[in-house]
Structures are given as C-alpha cells and as structure tokens.
C-alpha cells in the first residue's frame with residue numbers, strides 16, 4: 001500500500017519534470033534567441049558533448065574534492081564544537097556571536113574577504129567549510145539540548161557505560177538533527193562552493209567554466225554546467241544521507257553470534273543484603289514539601305509494598321532511593337554500591353531500538369558479540385509475560401501494555417541488588433495482569449524490591465499479604 005503510494009508519487013514527480021522541460025522548450029522556441037534562453041534540447045546536446053570528454057570529468061573531480069572536502073571538514077568541526085558548547089556553557093557563549101556572524105554575512109562578502117588572504121585554489125574549501133560549520137553546529141547543539149533526560153536517568157540507574165549510552169541512546173536521538181543539517185549543508189556547499197570558484201576564477205573548476213560561459217555568452221555551456229552542479233548536489237545528498245542511514249541502523253543493531261560457546265557467566269558474588277534505612281528524610285520542590293521527616297526501614301530480602309494516595313510522593317521517594325533526586329535533609333543508608341534496576345513510572349526506551357536491544361543493553365556483558373544463548377534467554381522471558389515474536393520489533397511499534405511488559409522484563413534481566421517497581425502493571429487486561437503478576441512474584445522472591453501500587457489486589461498477589 002505504502003509502496004504503491006510512493007511509486008505513484010515518484011511517477012507524478014517525473015511528469016512534473018517533463019511538464020517544465022516542455023514549457024522551457026516552448027518558451028525558448030517562442031523567444032527564438034538562443035543567447036537569451038537556450039532550449040533544453042540544445043543544453044542536453046551540449047551536456048552530452050561535454051560528458052564525452054575526459055577534461056569534463058577532471059573538472060568535476062577537481063571541484064568535487066574541494067567542495068566535499070570543505071563540507072566534511074565543516075560537519076566534523078561544527079559537530080565537535082557543538083558537543084563542546086553543550087558540555088561547557090562558556091564555549092557556547094563564546095561561539096554565539098561568531099555563529100550569528102557566520103550565518104548572516106553574505107557569501108559574496110566572505111569570498112572577497114578571503115580572496116585577500118588565501119589563494120583562489122583553496123577558496124571553495126574555506127567557503128564551504130564556513131557555510132557548513134554553523135549549520136551543523138546549530139543542529140547538533142539543538143539535538144543535544146533536546147536529548148530525552150529520562151533516557152539519561154534510565155542509563156544512570158542501570159549504570160550503563162559511556163559507550164553504550166553513546167551508541168544506543170545518544171546517537172539514535174541525534175541522528176535526525178545530524179541528517180537535517182547534512183541535507184541542508186550539501187545543497188549550500190555546492191551553491192557557495194561554485195560561487196567561490198566563479199568569483200575566484202579558480203583554474204580547472206566548474207566555477208571557471210561558468211565564468212567563461214558568461215564571458216563568451218555560451219548560454220548552453222552555462223546551463224550544461226549548472227545542470228551538472230544540480231546533479232552532483234542531488235547525488236551527493238542521496239549518497240551521504242543513505243550512508244548516514246546505514247551507519248545509524250548498524251549502530252542500533254546488536255549482532256547475534258552463533259558461536260555455540262557456552263555462556264561463561266562468572267558467578268558474581270551476591271552483594272551482602274542490607275536493610276535500606278531512611279532517617280528523617282525530607283524533600284521539597286520549591287515551597288511544596290512532598291516528603292517530610294520520613295523515617296522507615298525497608299528490610300533486606302523482602303518485597304515491600306508502598307501504598308499511598310495519588311500525589312503523596314511515592315515516585316519521589318523511589319527517585320530519592322535511586323539517586324535521581326537529592327533530599328533536602330535526612331539520610332538514606334543501605335544503597336551505597338548496590339546495583340539498581342527499575343520499572344519507571346514513565347515508559348523509558350530507546351524508541352527506535354528493537355525490544356531485544358532495549359533489554360540486552362542493560363546487561364553490559366559481551367555486548368559487542370552477544371551469544372545466541374542470550375537471545376534465547378530474553379525470548380523465553382518475553383514469552384513468560386505473553387510477548388511472543390516481538391523480539392525484533394521496534395519498541396515504538398508496541399502498545400502501551402506491551403511496552404509495560406518489556407519494561408518489566410528489562411528490569412528483571414539487568415544485574416540488580418535492589419529493584420524499584422513504580423506501578424508496573426498499568427495498562428494490562430485482567431488475564432495478562434495475572435500472568436505478569438505471577439511472573440513478578442516468582443522473580444522477586446527472596447530479593448529486595450520496593451513496589452509502588454494503588455491496588456490492594458496487586459499487593460496481595462505479588463507479596464502474598
């Protein structure tokens with residue numbers, strides 16, 4: 001259905017191109033002066049004649065290397081500067097006026113200014129660099145500022161290493177911003193690059209040919225070379241964005257090796273169980289005091305249920321225990337050095353990653369080459385909560401209740417000493433809820449779990465009283 005629609009759309013586009021070519025041909029025949037408006041047929045003939053010569057390809061290669069070189073330098077430097085500006089406020093403040101100037105100064109002024117300092121041969125590289133840099137800087141910085149903080153919190157709780165955060169959480173979120181910047185940058189690179197070649201009259205470039213066409217009033221030449229610029233710009237955009245897409249998809253995937261090795265999980269000694277003790281704990285948001293002078297002990301090796309009215313501060317308490325909030329006063333003991341896992345109140349996932357990848361990344365071991373065995377293990381867990389055959393589906397394609405079950409499986413799959421469950425059975429129908437509660441009860445047995453719920457029946461079924 002979707003493919004048919006795309007085919008139809010592409011067919012329509014070709015018809016539109018044919019329509020404008022025909023209009024152009026008719027107009028040029030009406031005017032009848034090839035110098036003023038050369039016909040598409042004459043332009044096509046000239047282009048074919050040019051394409052047949054080796055010199056043509058040398059010129060194209062020469063300009064392409066310079067323009068694409070400037071573009072690659074621009075995206076690399078722009079993205080790196082954006083990361084630094086995001087990390088250090090001072091750098092962002094320092095870059096701000098420079099970026100504003102780079103964005104607003106007319107290209108012609110920059111070209112003339114640069115011509116005073118550098119040779120015309122290097123002019124297009126510099127101009128393209130200066131055009132691409134602010135675009136990538138702005139886009140990547142915008143992307144970094146819109147990174148989902150909840151995903152960061154998830155990474156904190158599961159203590160994911162930096163490279164895992166970068167590969168499976170950061171880059172997938174940044175990719176749309178990078179792609180948009182590159183698409184805009186490539187178009188501008190060809191326009192500004194060839195303009196620099198024309199003004200600088202750099203030898204052996206497309207720009208020089210455009211300049212000569214103007215001097216000798218060779219309108220067919222002018223349009224033939226312009227057509228080539230359009231084609232190159234279009235091809236490079238498709239090629240570059242296609243490569244980015246491929247790299248993005250590769251980064252998101254986790255290869256599953258069928259090495260047949262046995263799973264050598266070293267039995268990590270279980271951290272000695274401890275009680276979690278809250279002493280005079282208080283937490284306020286501005287004037288609003290959510291938790292006041294709370295002292296409580298959550299015993300080791302047990303599931304403790306936390307029930308209180310909506311807005312009483314249950315989620316805030318779990319966030320304090322997970323280290324995502326800092327108390328205003330009081331103390332929490334018994335959490336130091338213990339591995340945490342959680343089903344969060346919000347559903348926090350790498351939306352574009354598969355269910356398998358979302359679950360797999362919280363167990364950091366051998367991530368680069370996970371065993372087939374690991375895959376089967378996760379599959380079995382998912383089957384236990386009624387999720388058959390959704391391992392390779394993207395999380396964003398799942399229903400609310402399915403996502404909730406994936407969150408639960410992920411929480412149990414991580415290595416953990418203490419587990420926080422914040423209303424984990426939301427969005428489940430009665431029979432699925434019973435299945436999932438039974439699974440939860442089995443997994444929690446003998447371990448330290450803090451379980452927030454509104455439902456007395458859930459409490460009874462999971463902790464048995």
Ligand SMILES: Nc1ncnc2c1ncn2[C@@H]1O[C@H](COP(=O)(O)OP(=O)(O)OP(=O)(O)O)[C@@H](O)[C@H]1O
Pocket residue numbers: 285290308309310311312313314315316317
């Ligand atoms: N980041 C925040 N900034 C300001 N106020 C907040 C913030 N987070 C929570 N609160 C406030 O703290 C109070 C307790 O919120 P919390 O989410 O902990 O309640 P809850 O008991 O989990 O509620 P529910 O059962 O409805 O999920 C609420 O009044 C809420 O508005």
